Amino acid sequence: MEIQFILNGKKTTAEAADGTMLLLLLRSLGCYSVKCGCETTNCGLCTVWIDGVPSLSCSVLAARVEGKQVTTLEGLQEEAEEFAAFLAAEGAEQCGFCSPGFVMNVLAMVRELSDPTEEEIKEYLAGNLCRCTGYMGQLRAIKKYMSQKKENADMGKEGV
Amino acid sequence: MITIQNYRKVEDLAEAYELNQKKANRIVGGMMWLRMSKGRVQTAIDLSGLGLDTIEEDEQEFRIGCMTTLRQLELHEGLQKYFGGAVRESVRHIVGTQFRNGATVGGSIFGRFGFSDVLTCFLAMDSYVELYQGGIVPLREFVQMERDRDILVRLIVKKDGRKAVCLSERACSTDFPILVCAVSISEGRVEVAIGARPMKAEVVTLAEMAEDQALAELTEDKIEELAEKAAESFRFGSNMRGSAQYRQHLAYVLVKRGLKKLWKEEA
Numbered sequence: 001m002e003i004q005f006i007l008n009g010k011k012t013t014a015e016a017a018d019g020t021m022l023l024l025l026l027r028s029l030g031c032y033s034v035k036c037g038c039e040t041t042n043c044g045l046c047t048v049w050i051d052g053v054p055s056l057s058c059s060v061l062a063a064r065v066e067g068k069q070v071t072t073l074e075g076l077q078e079e080a081e082e083f084a085a086f087l088a089a090e091g092a093e094q095c096g097f098c099s100p101g102f103v104m105n106v107l108a109m110v111r112e113l114s115d116p117t118e119e120e121i122k123e124y125l126a127g128n129l130c131r132c133t134g135y136m137g138q139l140r141a142i143k144k145y146m147s148q149k150k151e152n153a154d155m156g157k158e159g160v
Numbered sequence: 161m162i163t164i165q166n167y168r169k170v171e172d173l174a175e176a177y178e179l180n181q182k183k184a185n186r187i188v189g190g191m192m193w194l195r196m197s198k199g200r201v202q203t204a205i206d207l208s209g210l211g212l213d214t215i216e217e218d219e220q221e222f223r224i225g226c227m228t229t230l231r232q233l234e235l236h237e238g239l240q241k242y243f244g245g246a247v248r249e250s251v252r253h254i255v256g257t258q259f260r261n262g263a264t265v266g267g268s269i270f271g272r273f274g275f276s277d278v279l280t281c282f283l284a285m286d287s288y289v290e291l292y293q294g295g296i297v298p299l300r301e302f303v304q305m306e307r308d309r310d311i312l313v314r315l316i317v318k319k320d321g322r323k324a325v326c327l328s329e330r331a332c333s334t335d336f337p338i339l340v341c342a343v344s345i346s347e348g349r350v351e352v353a354i355g356a357r358p359m360k361a362e363v364v365t366l367a368e369m370a371e372d373q374a375l376a377e378l379t380e381d382k383i384e385e386l387a388e389k390a391a392e393s394f395r396f397g398s399n400m401r402g403s404a405q406y407r408q409h410l411a412y413v414l415v416k417r418g419l420k421k422l423w424k425e426e427a
């Protein structure tokens with residue numbers, strides 16, 4: 001079947017078998033940031049945004065994104081790089097395999113929650129598993145990243 | 161893992177129903193659990209184009225479309241306000257945000273899974289399912305019905321002034337529950353639903369008191385008595401997450417906590 005959708009801001013037409021999962025379609029289109037971890041909806045490695053909503057691409061039929069906007073890490077390079085610098089500074093990465101899905105969900109959280117508590121951050125990101133870090137470095141990185149964003153926003157307002 | 165041969169986004173419920181009469185075809189919700197089952201689906205029937213992904217609220221009830229996601233339930237202000245956060249509590253432990261953005265109410269309820277937090281929560285409320293052919297059926301009856309090829313269109317939750325609380329116990333965050341417990345008090349009737357026994361959820365009426373007196377009549381001793389009665393009212397089983405004996409004790413603890421929470425909120 002033919003699927004037409006917007007992938008990282010570009011109109012895309014792709015051919016896929018009816019039962020193809022979005023994860024496989026995206027990788028076939030060169031979005032290698034989308035990783036296949038558990039394939040059982042538990043690990044969050046395959047997180048992409050569908051119409052801005054973080055979703056598990058391992059469990060979404062590719063046919064279901066017809067007419068929708070799909071965003072992968074490839075479409076958020078600048079923001080991802082900015083946040084990744086905080087991750088690196090806090091030593092919050094080891095193998096890095098979970099990072100693309102994790103970064104996608106963090107960036108979704110930043111858009112959805114304006115000033116989350118530590119509990120809210122943990123709850124939002126509970127579906128992103130990391131087997132290396134123990135999460136503490138990641139939590140520090142998120143807090144610092146969000147506080148930097150808040151400072152920048154406040155400075156912007158003062159400037160106005 | 162399941163494999164899917166054909167995909168059909170239906171135009172209306174009649175088409176979905178007709179397609180669904182064939183045993184090899186399946187209606188797909190969020191595909192979270194379906195994906196992990198075995199076998200081959202000839203045609204995956206997608207209801208996502210039918211506008212059934214909304215929560216409608218009026219003075220009498222909430223009407224929750226079958227394609228509404230668990231995340232929508234979690235964030236719906238009306239549901240949280242009316243049921244004191246019980247609905248949010250029932251879903252917020254389920255895997256992760258992305259999962260709840262996909263998993264649907266229809267899938268969770270129609271599946272009648274033993275581990276379902278959502279089913280347990282709504283069983284403790286005055287809830288009904290709207291079936292395409294079967295009409296409106298109380299959720300409590302629906303849970304006992306044999307699985308058939310009908311379609312769950314909506315979940316209807318009545319606004320009957322009920323106070324409810326939902327609690328669960330998990331071995332670790334985001335895991336399946338060892339036990340889920342929902343306690344509600346309405347018009348003097350104290351009801352408890354227990355899920356993940358590990359069999360599918362059931363509901364019992366623990367006590368009937370004079371209307372509007374239930375919360376006022378609760379005392380530490382009465383709560384203790386009701387919690388003990390609840391633990392003895394259900395049949396529990398064992399699996400890798402816990403023994404029947406452990407679950408029975410958990411039921412006692414969770415019911416007690418639930419009643420205390422409702423009591424304190426009233427005070």
